[in-house]
Amino acid sequence: MKKLDEKRRAFLVGAAAGAGALAGKGLVNEAQAKPHEKHKTAAADSADTATSGHHEGHGAFFNDDDAKTVEAFAERIMPGAPGMPGAKDADVLNYIDLALSGAYADQQDFYRRGLAGLDAYCQATYKMPFVRLDAARQDAVITAMEEGKATGFAWPSAQQFFNTLRTHTMEGMFADPVYGGNKDFAGWKLVGFPGAQPVFTQADMQSKDAFKRVPMIGLQSQAKAPAKRT
Amino acid sequence: MATEKTDVVIVGVGAAGGIIAAELAKAGMKVIGLERGPRLKTEDFQLDELRYFQRLDLRPNPKRQPVTWRPNANARANRTNEQNNGNQAGGGTVHYGTLSWRMHESDFRARSATVERYGAAAIPQDSSLVDWPLSYADLEPFYDRAEYELGVSGKAGNLKGQKVDGGNPHEAPRAREYPMPPLQVDQAGATFESGAKKLGLHPFPSPRAITSQTYQGRPACSYCSFCQSFGCFIGAKSSILVTKLPEADTTGNFKLITGAMCYRVNSKDDRATGVSYYGPDGSDNTIEAELVIVAPFIYDNTRLLLLSKTEKFPNGLANSSGQLGRHLMAHIGARVFATYDDRRINIFMGPSAQRHTLDDFNADNFDHGGLSFIRGGQISVAPAALEAGPIGTAMNLPMPPGTPRWGAAYRDFMAKNFTRYLGITAQTENLPYADQMIDLDPNERDAWGLPAPRMTYDWRRPNERARIEYLQNKLEEVARATGATKVWRAPLGQGAPGAHHEGGTRMGSDPKTSVVNRYSQSWDLPNLFVVGSSTFPTMGSGFNPTLTIQALAYLTADAIVNKYRKSPGALVQA
Numbered sequence: 001m002k003k004l005d006e007k008r009r010a011f012l013v014g015a016a017a018g019a020g021a022l023a024g025k026g027l028v029n030e031a032q033a034k035p036h037e038k039h040k041t042a043a044a045d046s047a048d049t050a051t052s053g054h055h056e057g058h059g060a061f062f063n064d065d066d067a068k069t070v071e072a073f074a075e076r077i078m079p080g081a082p083g084m085p086g087a088k089d090a091d092v093l094n095y096i097d098l099a100l101s102g103a104y105a106d107q108q109d110f111y112r113r114g115l116a117g118l119d120a121y122c123q124a125t126y127k128m129p130f131v132r133l134d135a136a137r138q139d140a141v142i143t144a145m146e147e148g149k150a151t152g153f154a155w156p157s158a159q160q161f162f163n164t165l166r167t168h169t170m171e172g173m174f175a176d177p178v179y180g181g182n183k184d185f186a187g188w189k190l191v192g193f194p195g196a197q198p199v200f201t202q203a204d205m206q207s208k209d210a211f212k213r214v215p216m217i218g219l220q221s222q223a224k225a226p227a228k229r230t
Numbered sequence: 231m232a233t234e235k236t237d238v239v240i241v242g243v244g245a246a247g248g249i250i251a252a253e254l255a256k257a258g259m260k261v262i263g264l265e266r267g268p269r270l271k272t273e274d275f276q277l278d279e280l281r282y283f284q285r286l287d288l289r290p291n292p293k294r295q296p297v298t299w300r301p302n303a304n305a306r307a308n309r310t311n312e313q314n315n316g317n318q319a320g321g322g323t324v325h326y327g328t329l330s331w332r333m334h335e336s337d338f339r340a341r342s343a344t345v346e347r348y349g350a351a352a353i354p355q356d357s358s359l360v361d362w363p364l365s366y367a368d369l370e371p372f373y374d375r376a377e378y379e380l381g382v383s384g385k386a387g388n389l390k391g392q393k394v395d396g397g398n399p400h401e402a403p404r405a406r407e408y409p410m411p412p413l414q415v416d417q418a419g420a421t422f423e424s425g426a427k428k429l430g431l432h433p434f435p436s437p438r439a440i441t442s443q444t445y446q447g448r449p450a451c452s453y454c455s456f457c458q459s460f461g462c463f464i465g466a467k468s469s470i471l472v473t474k475l476p477e478a479d480t481t482g483n484f485k486l487i488t489g490a491m492c493y494r495v496n497s498k499d500d501r502a503t504g505v506s507y508y509g510p511d512g513s514d515n516t517i518e519a520e521l522v523i524v525a526p527f528i529y530d531n532t533r534l535l536l537l538s539k540t541e542k543f544p545n546g547l548a549n550s551s552g553q554l555g556r557h558l559m560a561h562i563g564a565r566v567f568a569t570y571d572d573r574r575i576n577i578f579m580g581p582s583a584q585r586h587t588l589d590d591f592n593a594d595n596f597d598h599g600g601l602s603f604i605r606g607g608q609i610s611v612a613p614a615a616l617e618a619g620p621i622g623t624a625m626n627l628p629m630p631p632g633t634p635r636w637g638a639a640y641r642d643f644m645a646k647n648f649t650r651y652l653g654i655t656a657q658t659e660n661l662p663y664a665d666q667m668i669d670l671d672p673n674e675r676d677a678w679g680l681p682a683p684r685m686t687y688d689w690r691r692p693n694e695r696a697r698i699e700y701l702q703n704k705l706e707e708v709a710r711a712t713g714a715t716k717v718w719r720a721p722l723g724q725g726a727p728g729a730h731h732e733g734g735t736r737m738g739s740d741p742k743t744s745v746v747n748r749y750s751q752s753w754d755l756p757n758l759f760v761v762g763s764s765t766f767p768t769m770g771s772g773f774n775p776t777l778t779i780q781a782l783a784y785l786t787a788d789a790i791v792n793k794y795r796k797s798p799g800a801l802v803q804a
Binding site: 076077078079081084086103106139142146166167169170171173174175176178179187188190191192193194195196197198199200201202204205206207208209210211219 | 276277278279280284285293414415416417420452453454455456463572573574576578579580619620621623624625635636637638640641642644645648649
């Protein structure tokens with residue numbers, strides 16, 4: 001077993017270097033969990049392109065309206081800009097959608113009720129759903145939730161729902177792409193995190209510069225490596 | 231329902247139970263270990279921050295195994311969302327940050343030392359500060375065994391009374407060097423070191439139970455940084471899982487039962503007769519044993535004894551003193567953060583928890599004359615979540631004043647500073663107070679229908695507040711001295727217990743005021759041992775407790791093999 005561990009580590013070092021050679025300056029490809037296309041609806045097709053982004057079709061949990069709301073909300077939590085990938089670029093919606101149909105299935109009702117509260121607040125305040133508001137008003141809504149001033153929420157409270165959406169947005173930005181977000185390492189690129197690096201050298205650790213020696217590495221690129229489980 | 235007979239049954243095979251299991255099995259005793267969680271393998275572990283840090287994969291599921299907290303006896307307790315302890319064979323040593331400290335000499339006599347130096351009036355009247363029933367010198371050989379048998383990397387600061395450059399100048403005398411040199415210094419450690427030295431302080435590399443070179447067939451650390459909160463994917467972390475459990479296996483005398491939830495220590499009068507536990511299939515099983523060792527995390531030490539009450543011990547087994555569950559302590563954290571425009575820190579490299587340390591303001595290592603508090607804290611450099619990935623950072627790095635925690639300004643802050651920040655933390659001692667305690671929650675039950683452990687605790691007492699304020703100022707001084715562009719304080723916690731819970735089955739010299747003796751042996755039932763940080767009469771210092779837990783476990787195992795076995799009965803006469 002101990003010998004195996006050493007072999008395994010030696011292999012991973014090699015895998016990191018090999019992946020680097022293969023991908024050049026680019027990134028190791030990750031298989032992406034994609035939303036299902038089959039439930040695509042006319043409503044989704046005709047949705048406001050300003051709020052629906054690249055995400056098309058029905059996922060595993062959210063209906064189309066809720067998907068658009070969550071996507072828009074996450075984008076205000078982590079907005080994209082040129083050279084700065086945001087929540088849409090990272091496909092945070094896909095992450096949350098898959099999580100709610102799996103690991104976080106016990107939070108489905110939390111989301112349903114939270115989204116209903118959000119809609120009630122937006123309708124009462126602006127007579128429009130969240131996705132139709134401009135960015136400044138969306139930010140005002142989120143601020144009111146963060147500060148506990150948004151009315152119309154019962155359980156979860158506005159603050160609870162904000163905190164959970166913020167947490168899940170961060171998870172979708174920064175979790176390994178195997179979970180369906182952090183698409184093309186968007187979140188890791190944003191902050192300069194190199195991912196699941198198995199090894200850092202003494203020179204790496206003493207450097208005062210950005211780490212650029214090898215590409216970002218995700219779990220699936222390690223798992224695909226042939227020697228891993230042999 | 232199965233019934234088995236054995237020499238020894240051990241409840242919980244973590245930091246303490248794993249050591250005792252291996253040592254007693256090596257001495258020829260038949261040992262059964264009960265473990266609530268699974269037994270994992272090194273190849274199970276992944277570099278996956280979501281799974282292990284954020285979703286706490288190696289910890290108890292708080293929905294199935296709730297623990298509750300209330301700030302005082304008048305408040306209703308609520309469930310905590312996160313537990314420190316592990317939930318698998320090897321316990322917390324599988325995911326811990328590996329800090330492996332010996333306490334200072336005077337930590338074992340905190341009450342006497344305080345009275346001698348500052349007078350009895352310096353001790354808060356409501357504190358139950360006491361001396362330990364053993365000395366540093368008593369424990370030194372067992373610290374030594376733990377460091378060598380498990381594998382700790384570090385630099386001695388005091389070899390047999392001679393100060394050694396590069397180590398901790400406040401260290402208690404040790405018989406020999408660490409078995410391995412310290413881990414390599416990263417940029418966070420180097421930055422912290424330079425700032426602390428400018429202030430005339432004494433930084434040194436923290437001792438960690440991680441291999442800095444090949445050790446006992448295990449490979450050297452590869453500095454991946456998926457360390458605190460994670461199981462080590464190459465087995466370089468000297469956890470009980472990869473050290474003592476394989477050792478126990480080779481004896482042929484050790485049997486591990488996983489998925490076993492122990493719910494009662496059985497006893498007849500003043501003798502423990504074994505334990506009862508639920509199996510993974512819900513079955514109700516019994517083990518009869520000559521010797522019962524209770525060694526789960528502190529919540530379950532107290533809870534299990536409370537659940538095991540009898541006619542003779544109506545207030546909980548082994549609780550004739552009435553001290554069971556009392557004197558709960560936890561380290562109190564203060565944090566300061568710094569960013570650097572002129573360099574990257576890249577704190578996501580290297581074993582993540584407290585990398586470099588200052589012992590100058592810990593314990594009684596500085597003069598408290600003129601200060602309104604006693605005891606101190608360990609200062610070290612660490613990432614925001616102890617673990618350094620981007621999820622941990624997003625969840626735990628408080629923004630500097632004026633920066634929001636979402637939106638474009640937040641994104642810009644993270645994009646710029648994720649690679650340019652470090653945290654400086656004070657892990658400070660908590661004096662014991664009798665009314666800080668664990669009991670059974672009357673409202674919350676776990677997945678087995680057992681009452682949840684309930685903590686009643688609030689660290690915000692005058693002595694603790696004054697100490698935290700003092701240490702926050704020190705943290706800021708150190709951070710500024712590192713040449714940081716920006717320095718800011720994290721808000722303090724709201725009274726809830728932080729890391730490293732201790733107390734509940736206090737060790738002492740007097741059966742009237744303690745639950746166990748210096749060998750972690752129950753005063754009331756001599757064939758019952760309760761081992762772990764639940765026995766700590768004081769926190770000792772701001773140092774992490776694990777190596778002291780492990781040294782005490784070696785001491786207990788040694789006493790059982792060399793004394794108790796020859797003459798079963800009380801090892802200390804009351």
